[in-house]
Amino acid sequence: MKKYSVFAVAREAMRHHTGWTRAWRDAAPKKKYDVIIIGAGGHGLATAYYLGKNFGITNVAILEKGWLGGGNTGRNTTIIRSNYLQDPSAAIYEKSRSLYETMSQDLNYNVMFSPRGVIMLAQTEHEVRGYKRTAHANNLQGVSTEFIGPEKVKQLVPIINIDGPRYPVLGGLWQARGGTARHDAVAWGYARACSDMGMDVIQKCEVTGIRQSGGKVTGVSTNKGDIDCDKLGMVVAGHSGHLADMAGFRLPIESVSLQALVSEPIKPCMDVVVMANTVHGYMSQSDKGEMVIGGGTDGYNNYTQRGSFHHIEETVRALIETFPMVSRLKMLRQWGGIVDVTGDRSPILSKTPVEGVFVNCGWGTGGFKAIPGSGWAMAELMAKGRSPLTDAFGLNRFVEGRFIDESVAAGVAH
Amino acid sequence: MLTIHCPNCGITAEETEFHAGGEAHLKRFGPGSSDAEFESYLFMRDNPKGVHFERWRHNNGCGKWFHVARDTTTLEVFGSYSAQTTEPPQDILDVITDRHPDWTQGRNA
Ligand SMILES: Cc1cc2nc3c(=O)[nH]c(=O)nc-3n(C[C@H](O)[C@H](O)[C@H](O)COP(=O)(O)OP(=O)(O)OC[C@H]3O[C@@H](n4cnc5c(N)ncnc54)[C@H](O)[C@@H]3O)c2cc1C
């Protein structure tokens, strides 16, 4: 792999950019791997990366039915924060946020991490109390957040209307080290690093069956033939239920569509991320100048990567009250992704009823922020059989009634 | 946008009149059941990629619950039927097998 640097850019500028090589190899499947990861989204790729980097396991294939990062990783609105309520969540999300800070250097790939700050608006008394509680919890967890008043919100976000008639801004939960990153670059950066370690990233390779013998996984069937493995990681977000069905078990997950949209590009007007959970809308401005907008999920099970128009309408209607200037913007694009939602809005990183099969799913509407931390933890779980970061997120929590309730922290999509 | 028929009041309307209520035909487990049965009833879902039997409520209309059979990969609605049943009626199954001859019914349904 050629290292990217200012010297490389200068050298290539001198020779009309003829020397750039492919960032990762297009591989054909081998007969057998130590570990197969299904799904080349951020979580699958990060899992593979840390299997190699932290545990020296590099005989790994990452199988992707479409193209790299073409699932939710390339469809999300890239909000990164770690101000969750429960301790296990704070641990894994904060691990993840801190890994984002050095990701560009670690991967030698610019993921454009922008710790611009994230505000979650409190627009009802109930939310004020909820976010104060979260801020206290975060302080105990060592996650730096603070509850700020409406004047501070207005100062950070001049375009906001803090005294709207229905939902005045009463304050906000502010995480100064939260922000955004370039989603595609996260997938591409990990793919390049994995490929460099000798791993095979195989696109257009759809897993159609999980092969087992005596309750233990032996490999997968794909449209490119059977591939054997000792361990299997299913990291397929919205398709987790479908893959689990192939392996013969069920998951406490439902797949629904989550939509987002972007406006035409405009001059810089908002340099933080603002989330308004009561009205189900959130917004940030991309480096290109587009306002990136997201809302809540559709209500019904869906695998089509599109959703119902009235949800877009609801999101925009809600945002217009808080950001009147949005009413003058033309919207350019709208899309959907299939998110994997659990009952307690927390992810599942777990062993499964099939020996050697591990799942990493249930990140639902908010897993982009968790990519590096989840990969770190999942790699440890797969290599060693357990990880302190994943202990609380096992499937057994549903039998034991030991939920990690983040329905307040993650009540809206982000 | 889905178009849905309410078998309770006979109205066919677009989705915004209704509220989705998740998987239908879950078998309720009560006191004395095993942990696995409770887990299955409370949390485990078929979440199929394909035919899904689900509950809907006509909440901006007559307010009553009913069931819908729908394809989660095409968003095609096969039909609605009464919630007062533990399994999908034959006429709905006929519509589904007519559209997908090799379809077989999943675990919960
Ligand atoms: C509109 C939208 C906005 C969002 N906004 C945010 C946000 O602001 N912040 C945040 O933190 N999170 C956000 N999320 C959530 C976030 O995108 C996801 O949690 C995260 O990207 C999940 O990553 P993943 O790697 O698990 O899944 P994915 O990126 O979906 O990757 C799974 C991959 O598995 C592949 N696959 C599926 N089945 C098979 C098969 N049989 N064989 C081979 N491959 C298969 C898929 O093609 C896919 O590429 C948002 C999601 C959406 C849809």
Ligand SMILES: [Zn+2]
């Ligand atoms: Zn009705």
